[in-house]
Amino acid sequence: MLRFFASRLLQSLLALLVIITATFFMLRFVPGGPFTAEKAVTPEILRNLEAHYGLDKPLWHQYFDYLGSLAKGDFGPSFKYPNRTVNEILGDKLPVSIELGALSLLVALLIGLPLGILAAVRRNTWVDYWGSTLGMMGISIPTFVVGPLLVLAFAIHAGWFNASGWYTISDRVLPCLVLGIAYAAPIGRLTRGGMLEVLNQDFIRTARAKGATELRVVFKHSLRGGLLPVVSFLGPAIAGILTGSFVIETIFQIPGLGREFVNSAFNRDYTLVLGTVILYAGLIMALNLAADLAQAWMNPKVRLEG
Amino acid sequence: MSTLVAPSAPVPPAPAAALERGNSLWHDAWLRLRKNRLAVFGAVTLIVVSLACFLGPFFSPYGYEDQNLDLGASAPSAQHWLGTDTLGRDLLVRLLYGGRVSLGVGLAATVVALTIGVVYGAVAGYFGGKLDAAMMRIVDIMYSLPFTIFVILLMVFFGRNIILLFVAIGAVEWLTMARIVRGQVMSVKRMEFIEAARSLGFGKRRLIFRHILPNVLGPIIVYTTLTIPGVMLLEAFLSFLGLGVQPPMSSWGVLIKDGAEKMEEFHWLLIFPGTVFSLTLFSLNFLGDGLRDALDVRSSKD
């Protein structure tokens, strides 16, 4: 087990280095830089700007400088927001995104799992059809439609909520609901699919034949195997949901990290792009590891390898 | 051979000696599919929508780019069955042309993502060990690279090209598919019937594609139906970056995005594209579920 973790850690660090290197150089080949603006600065001012940020040094030099400061835990200053460091921006916004993400995930699991399990157990009954329909609605109506619709209904017409913001508890309701529903749908569908695979297997038939109650069949025998696809899906999905959602954060004006992922790329804020990428990569790898562990636990036939 | 088709084997390891049996497998599946009303409904709807998109524009008096600035946005009427957009263009014909783009992109990009994802995931899951570790870390890397930057770079180096659209979408959409397939394959590969097949000395390729994959078809189909709406909406984001359809041509994703901004003033601009989009996805999903059931030999024994 220890060897498994050590090996996985080593692999992940290597992958991280590849990600950082690729991102670093990709950014420099994209047209436009952090100081490209509609009102162009004069060439001499641009030269001074580049010197100020060390962008005038050879690229490999900048690369090793960056790795050096990274090794010290310093993600560097932001280009777009000169008086904030990337560490500070990530530190400020990550908690907001985690709160939004965790609440939404809770909504998603509370809706998605029961719906999916029920649909599988009561397959091809009205329960299944309605569950599928609800799930498909969640999938086919995008968040940028659901979000404004809920705001119109509950904030503008009913007057229960603010149209946007992240100040009070009530400000959490609409965004978490919208994001939660968006994730509930695939979770429900995958749960149903996974459960169906298991429910038809021989050991379930055997259990049923032996007179096990339906509840026991579902919870004791099927759930572990049936949730396998959901777990594979959840690894990257949780990384995505915890690092914020661009659409939701924009619609509801939430000061989370999701907007920074997109906007930092548009702003060519080199250091902030790298910071968000590193954070996301770390989460992805940690969560995929967690998913692998969960899979091994859920299905003894799966062995941890590597 | 016949011992393998014993009740304990989830899927009859088909072909070779049992070509007939294989044929009857697909034949049975087809029969089962035909009996599934929802699946038939889905298939029919899909065919109708596709035909409308590819043939409909020929019967329309309007082109997708014909503007009528004096008319502007107008509600559905006898002249314009689904109304017009803010430049006075006929929404119906724009929706049909947009369907060509969206269905085309949805299909092509999904096939790309599906093929790569399934093969990649199956190989990683089957062989395991160092190969699996290396392949999965590559997936982790692909997940993490900044997509926006990646797409812009693609365009800088290769120009704007419809092929790039599939590359860009395929590049992100296969990742989760690969992880799901890998997880399923790992759980299936040690089951008795696979061990049995292995002991008979079947080749690895045959084991993976003939014996293992058919048993993980369910999650693959489900996830594919989940991928398609994502792909169609991703196309709208890519046209934001300049890749994808060029105006005045449109796509469902772009129409829905535009419509969402005007939902209060000109609701038909959201309702019609949204309805067609949802209807298509529902149909795909019912068809997918039907296919899954039809191909699932175990359930047929109920």
Add this chain to the structure above:
Amino acid sequence: MLNRPPFLVLAALAVLAGCKKSENTGSPAAGQTPGAQAQVLHLGNGTEPQDLDPQIVTGVPENKIVNALFEGLVAYGPNGQGTVPAAAARWTISPDGLVYTFYLQPEGRWSNGDPVTAQHFVRSYQRLLTPSLAAEYANKLFPVVGAEEFYRGQLSDFSQTGFKAIDPSTLQITLKRRTSFLLESMKHYAWFPVHIPTVEKFGGLDRKGTAWTRVGNLVGNGPFILKEWSMQQRLVADKSPTYWDRAAVKLNQIVFYPTENIETEERMFRTGQLHKTNEMPLDKTDVYRREQPESLRIDPLLGIYFYRINTTRPPLNDKRVRKALALAINREQLVEKVTRQSQIPAYSACPPMEAFTSPARLSGDLDEARRLLAEAGYPGGKGLRKIDLLYNTSQNHKKIAEAIQQMWRVNLGVEVGLMNQEWKVYLDSQDTLNYDLCRAGWIADYVDPNTFFDLWRTGDGNNDTGFANPEYDRMLEQALNAPTQADRMAIYAKMDALLMDEVPIIPIYFYTRTYAMNPKVNYPVNLVETPNWKFIYLKE
């Protein structure tokens, strides 16, 4: 059974809505905008400010905040126009127009109580011109003797420049040459002073982005002081107790919201979270016109929306083709049916302003356009290669481009392809002349025609059309040295006529600024969106 989860959620929703009222952190509750007694103004401000250091920032949202926290020598008057004393109580200009002497407010105070001195101004300008600070607007000060040389490192002794503190309350600025729009341009925040000891305390004069602009650290001389700055959430400024003219300041607090999404912003206005938005979604404009015209504001804005033409690429290097394209646009129809926000159709390169309304006009009808195109060898558009029109991704630019594309096709038989790019890629394509036609906009930095004509100088960093005309450059220089205002304007008129003959750009319309505002707010119109906050308040 199955329908239960959504119902549960709805119930939870209702419960949470019920407990909302008890949680008040100062943001206005839905449906109720605080009234005039409180004098707290909530406004949408577009984007998150990059920074609050007036010598570092570059955008409009920053401009609005910086004008609350700092004050320049002069400012806009109560109706948003003209020039009134600000940090300077009065000033004199030498007869040759070269020496400006400013006498500072005797009661001028920084927010920490320090008096505002002439020395602060001189040292602030020295900071702005220090190359290692790399201030993007350093060139705003270049009309002053020695400023450019100091920035370029050709002059190391700042006391040799034209910035002089005669005594603590007298500032003298000597220009290289007569610059009649100097006072106008001094309303730009590049000319604002910073509190040097504070800047030094937090890391030094030539360092960008130090902590000196943070809450608790920032020291300003403006009518408001920084109280809260939550990134991507809000920025709160309170009335300053030390400001020299505090009796005139009516607002007690301004809350700026970084409203990046204009649909969201408009919804915030409807729930009463905002008194004023920054923009208005195009399709909402007509709804407001119809249903609540009292909340719709359409202000003139000194700016032009136009298409750049790459004059170095055939067939666009032929001015007949360029002119044909320019003439074949029905601007009245475009403004009335497409852009819908009372923009003014543009037939010249410079929007009208008090001091100057260009007599030049792009003239000719559709027949003339077709004739020119035929003359150039492309009758009815035949033989013309496909031309691409580049724009940065946005609903409005797309809509305008689609309409113009159709006009060109119908009126001239010219097929133009549309091509959108992401903002910075688009800027890069423009800068490297990697386009045929390209959508662009220019908003004035200060209220003077010079800000528009300067663009088309040969090799100017913002020219980006390949247009190079020695005669034009000569006139530009001539205008700067013109002895009287009338002479100067006459030269600009000639330059505009030259531009409308050469057509390196296709003018389309002059901007307006459209937004929603609570009728209770008194908010003077300003052509370059620079508010003078002490004249803004909530009416009873």
